[in-house]
Every structure is written in structure tokens, then in C-alpha cells.
Amino acid sequence: MDLAAVTLPLALAVIMFGLGLGLTPADFRRVLARPKATVVALCCQMLLLPALCFGLVLAFGLTPVLAVGMMLVVASPGGTAANLFSHLYGGDVALNVTLTAVNSVLSVVTLPIVLNLSAQYFLGEGTELGLQFTKTLQVFAIVLIPVAVGMYVRARAPHFARRADRPVKIASVVILVLIIAGAALQERGNMLDYLRSTGPVALALLVLSLSVGYWVPRLAKVERGQAIASCMEIGLHNTTLAITIAMGILHNTEMAVPGATYGALMFFAAAVAGLFLRRATRTAPSAPAASESEHP
Template structure:
């Protein structure tokens, strides 16, 4: 096992521990208080988005490894970054926390399923990568590095909320730093083919970001979900846990090329989320200025 096989799961475990430190059982019970928006967001994220991504990778003609890398990315749950952007642009952060928590649990089943179906489609029997897949043993590794640290973090918060609060900021800083190092490492390792990857994967990543953020906001709004919750869904569905996707690709499957979509998406999503937030804030200001006040109506 290479250094990536050791450090990446460890780093992801710390990040998921940080997520657990911010969670309480009430975050899961909140699903019962807001069942409609939770179901809408999860259907978009778990069912609709993988189907759309599958269409994109075929339409753009990605190579099999990059196509499976994109499917691995889109099957990854939302990350804690969504909470930050949701807070910045007026979203329901409590809903973000709930969606991240629930989807992280669900992804232990859905991520291997989406990945294995994609691998079976893009890597036919007898091909060089036909053996790539998340069989039972590797699925257990995903379970271990996703759910066990979250459970430990929740236990620590239950025993000492003050300690959990003190460690929240350092863990978040660590998470951003680790993500940056992982992305840089993946890009450096594949630097000889980087231009080709950017040319092929870049347009798909941009298209997926626009679609993810768009359906994340507009489908809830069309279904009469309030604006703050729709913004939360927008960020949750658009911003994936790219660290998880890269860790599975490099740390478990030992395939750096498959990590490129996650690395590239991990860079682009910050700009896309900032752009989406700016548009949402601008539309709010426009609505406020165009709506006549009570004195103007009389």
C-alpha cells in the first residue's frame, strides 16, 4: 500500500470526525420536522444527479476511467463546505447539517452501488480495468472511514459539547488544507496528462456544477419549498465531498487518473458556489426593490 493508501483514509477519517463533532441526534430527528424538503433534496442528490451525470459523461465522450471517476464524484454525499456557503448566502444551515448527516449514512449503500454499476458499464469484462470495483471488502473500508469517525465525533460531542466546539475550527482548517494538498498531489501525479484531462473533464465538471446548483435550488422552489431551505439544498446538492471521492480513487482503488474528476471539481466548486450565491443574493435584492412598499400601494 502506497502513502496515499495510508494518509488519504486517515485524513478523510479526521474530516468525518469533524463532521461528527458538529452533529447531535436532533440533526437526524429534524428529518421528521421537514420531511418534504429532505425527501426532495435526497431524491435530487441520490437519484436524479447520478442519472444526469451518466448522460453527461456519455455525451462528452469521456474515457472509461474518467467517466467512472465522475460517477464516483457525483455519488459522494455533500460536504461540510456546503454548510459554509449556505450560511454566507442565507440558507438554512440546520437543514444542511441534516442533509449532510443523512446522506453520509445513505451513501455507504448508494455510493458502492452507483460506482459498481458504472464500472460494469464502462469497464466491460476482459478490459484492463475490469477488476476495478468496490467489492465487499472495499465497501467495508468505505463504511469504516465514513461512519465510524462520525459516530465517534457524535459520542465526543454528547460527552463534552464544549470540547467539540473548541475543536470545530481547527478541524475545519485541517479539512480545507488536506483537500488542497490532495488536489495538488493528484494533479502533480498526473501532470503529464493534465492538459488532456482538463480539456475533457473540465467541460463536464462545469456542466455538472451548473446543473447541480440549478436543480438544487429550482426543484425545491417549484415544489413550494421556502427560499432559505432551497438555498441550503442548492449548496448541498452542488458541493460534494470530493475528499471522499479522491480517497476512494487513490487510497482504496489506487487509481490516480480516476481521482482527477474529483480534484478538478474540488477546485471549481468554490467558484461555482460563490457565483451561485452572488446570483441568488442579487435576485433577492432585485425582488426587494421591485416589490412596492405598503405606503406606495396606498
């Protein structure tokens, strides 16, 4: 467990540094330029999804620790993989970058709130699993500092940042796979029981996240490309962060299982959602599609 406390934050720092390499201050200023799509997506991710996840863990009867672990997943911001899937399926990648940047900053505040409230509800008053002030500072350090360093490197050495972007993204995927494998290995004796418990909840949460991420913006009259970006951003959580907090900061491997389960399923679910959205785009009437393109 001591090894996890060291290696997991370092691994996450690499991922967040890679995120920072792709960000500029303009990504944050873009919120003012397109507030509607950004605000709708952030409200879905930070308010609606935790409520839906809370209902799911109660409906499926998860054990208290696994329930907190699932709430930890839904409280984590979108991951860099959302940018890739958004690009593949016609989403507004600039909006993805903006949402990832803003949500990563806001999660330093919102994630401890969701985790503390979940721990108090499922584990009882006075639990020691909540993120207290010193552990909140750890979350701040492993989330924002690497992002800030990555942004600084991009500003000072843009050519290096462009060269490093692809290798760091590949390393991020490898790291995620290794972290999921490590969590599964540590809990291998209970893994089948955990998968039976968390698999259906994770799958239901994925379907809800991807659906909410697309249809709520569309109902709010957000154009299709931005809705696809929102769909991927809200569906693809930063499960590495959730697992790192569970294992590396809270020292609870069981709590990391929902993150590992969700991380193993989300790429498949996002690919299926993307194919569905692409087919829906091809069969949509040409007139509305044309009118949407006039309003970026």
C-alpha cells in the same frame, strides 16, 4: 501508491470526524420535522444527479476511467463546505447539517451501487474496479466510524467539540487542497489532457447541480432559505471522499482526476451561485418573501 492508501483514508477520517463534531442525534430526527425539504433534496442528489451526470459523460465522450471517476464524484455526499456557503448566502444551515448527516449515512450503500454500475457499463463486465464487499467495508469505516466518534466526543465533551470545530474545518480545507495537489502531481504528465477532458464536464455538472439543487425544491414549494441550503448541499460534493476511494482504495490515480477538477472549481461556482441567489432575493417582490418567512 501505498502511501496514498494510508494517508488518504486518515485525511478523510479527520474531515469526517470534524463533521461528527457538529452533529447531534437531533439532526437525524429533524428529518421527521421537515420531511418535504429533506426528501426533495435527497431525491435530487441520489437519483436525479447520477442520471444527469451519466448523460454528461456520454455527451462529452470521457474515457471510461474518467467517466467512472466523474460518476464517483456525483455519488459522493455533500461536504461540510456546504454549511459555510449556505450560511454566507442565507440558507437554512440546520437543513444542511441534516442533509449532510443523512446523505453521508446513505452513501455507504448508494455510492458502491453507483460505482459498481458505472464500472460495469464503462469498463466492461467483470472489472476489478468495482467496490466489492471488503472495499465497501472500507468505505463504511472511513465514512461512518469517524462521524460516530465525532458525535460521541460532542456528546461527552461539548466544550472541547466547540473549540475544535473551527480548527478541524480549517484543517479540512487544507487537506482538500493538498489532496487535489497530490493527485495533480501524480498525474502531472497527463494533467493538461485530463483537464481538457474533465474541466468542461465538471463545470457543466456544477451548473446543473447548483441549478437542480435550488430550482427543483422551489418548484416543489420549498421555501427560499431551504432551497438555498439544498443548492449548496447538492452542488458541493465531498470530493475528498471521491479522491480517497479512487486513490486510496481502488489505487487508480486517473480516476481521482475528476474529483480533483470538481473540487478545484466548486468553491468558485458556489460563490457565483450564492451572489446570484442573493441578488435574486433582493429583487424578489416583498410580499412573497414575507409569506415565505411565515412558514419555516
